[in-house]
Amino acid sequence: MALRIYNTLTREKEEFTPISGKDVGLYTCGPTVYNYPHIGNYRAYIFSDMLKRYLKYKDYNVNHIMNITDIDDKTIRQSQVEHKSLKEFTEFYTEAFFHDRDLLNIIPADTYTKATDYIPQMIKMIETLLDKGYAYKTQDGSVYFDIHKDKEYGKLSHFKLEDLKENAGGRLKKDEYEKDNAEDFALWKSWDESDGDVFWNTSLGKGRPGWHIECSAMSIDKLGESFDVHTGGVDNMFPHHENEIAQSECATGKSFVKYWMHNEHLLVDGHKMSKSMGNFYILKDLIDKNFDPISFRLWVYASHYVSKANFTFESLNSNQIALNKIKEFYLDLGKEMGIINDNYKNLFIEAMDDDLNTPKGLAVLWELIKDKELSNKDKKATILDFDKVFGFGLSNLEKEIIPIEIETLAKERLLARENKEWQKSDTIRDQIKSLGYEIKDLGNDYKISKI
Ligand code: AMP
Ligand code: ZN
Numbered sequence: 001m002a003l004r005i006y007n008t009l010t011r012e013k014e015e016f017t018p019i020s021g022k023d024v025g026l027y028t029c030g031p032t033v034y035n036y037p038h039i040g041n042y043r044a045y046i047f048s049d050m051l052k053r054y055l056k057y058k059d060y061n062v063n064h065i066m067n068i069t070d071i072d073d074k075t076i077r078q079s080q081v082e083h084k085s086l087k088e089f090t091e092f093y094t095e096a097f098f099h100d101r102d103l104l105n106i107i108p109a110d111t112y113t114k115a116t117d118y119i120p121q122m123i124k125m126i127e128t129l130l131d132k133g134y135a136y137k138t139q140d141g142s143v144y145f146d147i148h149k150d151k152e153y154g155k156l157s158h159f160k161l162e163d164l165k166e167n168a169g170g171r172l173k174k175d176e177y178e179k180d181n182a183e184d185f186a187l188w189k190s191w192d193e194s195d196g197d198v199f200w201n202t203s204l205g206k207g208r209p210g211w212h213i214e215c216s217a218m219s220i221d222k223l224g225e226s227f228d229v230h231t232g233g234v235d236n237m238f239p240h241h242e243n244e245i246a247q248s249e250c251a252t253g254k255s256f257v258k259y260w261m262h263n264e265h266l267l268v269d270g271h272k273m274s275k276s277m278g279n280f281y282i283l284k285d286l287i288d289k290n291f292d293p294i295s296f297r298l299w300v301y302a303s304h305y306v307s308k309a310n311f312t313f314e315s316l317n318s319n320q321i322a323l324n325k326i327k328e329f330y331l332d333l334g335k336e337m338g339i340i341n342d343n344y345k346n347l348f349i350e351a352m353d354d355d356l357n358t359p360k361g362l363a364v365l366w367e368l369i370k371d372k373e374l375s376n377k378d379k380k381a382t383i384l385d386f387d388k389v390f391g392f393g394l395s396n397l398e399k400e401i402i403p404i405e406i407e408t409l410a411k412e413r414l415l416a417r418e419n420k421e422w423q424k425s426d427t428i429r430d431q432i433k434s435l436g437y438e439i440k441d442l443g444n445d446y447k448i449s450k451i
Helices: 039-057 073-081 086-103 115-131 161-167 211-223 234-252 283-288 293-301 313-332 342-353 358-370 376-390 404-418 422-434
Strands: 004-007 012-015 023-028 061-068 111-114 135-137 143-145 184-190 200-202 205-209 227-233 257-263 266-268 437-442 445-450
Touching: 004 257, 023 039, 023 211, 039 061, 039 227, 039 257, 039 266, 039 283, 039 293, 039 376, 061 086, 061 211, 073 086, 086 283, 086 404, 111 115, 111 211, 115 135, 115 143, 115 184, 115 200, 115 205, 115 211, 115 234, 143 234, 184 211, 184 234, 205 211, 211 227, 211 234, 227 234, 234 257, 283 293, 293 313, 293 358, 313 358, 313 376, 342 358, 342 376, 358 376, 404 422, 404 437, 404 445, 422 437
Parallel strands: 023 061, 023 227, 061 111, 227 257
Antiparallel strands: 004 012, 135 143, 143 184, 184 205, 200 205, 437 445
């Protein structure tokens, strides 16, 4: 059976055929590390994690790259507000992101590329664009991409430059803007006072890169000039991904990405969850209300990724109850392992091959759970097989259910140990003990048991 996915570039469901056999290059636009990601952002990262898991399930070798945007308008401004160096400021939020990632059971990317580590690659690309006449320098030393030179500009987000002609003569130095003001965008921003001590002295002068060039330079460096899949939320489609395509294809002369995949938004009361609207929850808000982060994974799967999904705590609660049922049911199946049931596996594949239809995939899981004929051991093997894709972490469950607050403390302690914060780690151990549990260290892992 063949996997079919919706390609934003063609607006069609297409059969998935990677450029090079079984190898898949996958790039996900990662977090801008100026704050804690909200759960809308995590919808995007759980989507790319599920996609990666399913590709691996179908025996593809996936090379997954995620960038960390540690230089843009927002990181600079916010680090200044907090009187911290850009590095210190962004490293804090990068760690916070990794912490949440682990709580959500998201498989780490093969490589995380920090934008500040790829300035030479960005400069090289900008110079190529200048040489080829697609970019121009302004008096202040900034470099802009000339969108009128690129005959295909607009092909991803499907808008026509002709419609903009009247007001499309300007330039935008801002990283983010709406379709209505599609204008020449900044590849390189010459230094001004508002940038403070954030700048690079390069052949292009003193300044810093624009946001869009970062992803083009990093993805091409890691995955080559043409690669298979690029993901992100629908808000990234314009201007970010449109500009990535323009810069990359004009610089290399090759087709940049074969499949563009965009997850729809997580909404609150019908509006996109976003920092600027102030209508957001971070993962800690869910944990503070005693939700298991994995219940949010289940919440994400309840809607197809191409559909908008409205977040409420009631709907999260239903998913928490459902997750508890799945876990209890799994634990009641006993220790013996049987064989994967082909009928259910085929139904599962049929659902997921249809553009990663997780609601249908979950329906197959519930059908399997309710099956009265199948032996417990075969059910167990089949559920564990599906869980390679769902990522609920069922194989780690022990008969003794560890409360989520203890698990969270243990994960925080592991992070403290990784950061060599020994005192913090000891304090958390005592806290866990006072709640009636013991923690044993196993190299980079741990085991919790009831005292
Ligand atoms: P940012 O850190 O703003 O660059 O966003 C990180 C990722 O989250 C991007 O792929 C965005 O498109 C995605 N994203 C932002 N807001 C939402 C939302 N409300 N629902 C789903 N995805 C989102
Ligand atoms: Zn990006």
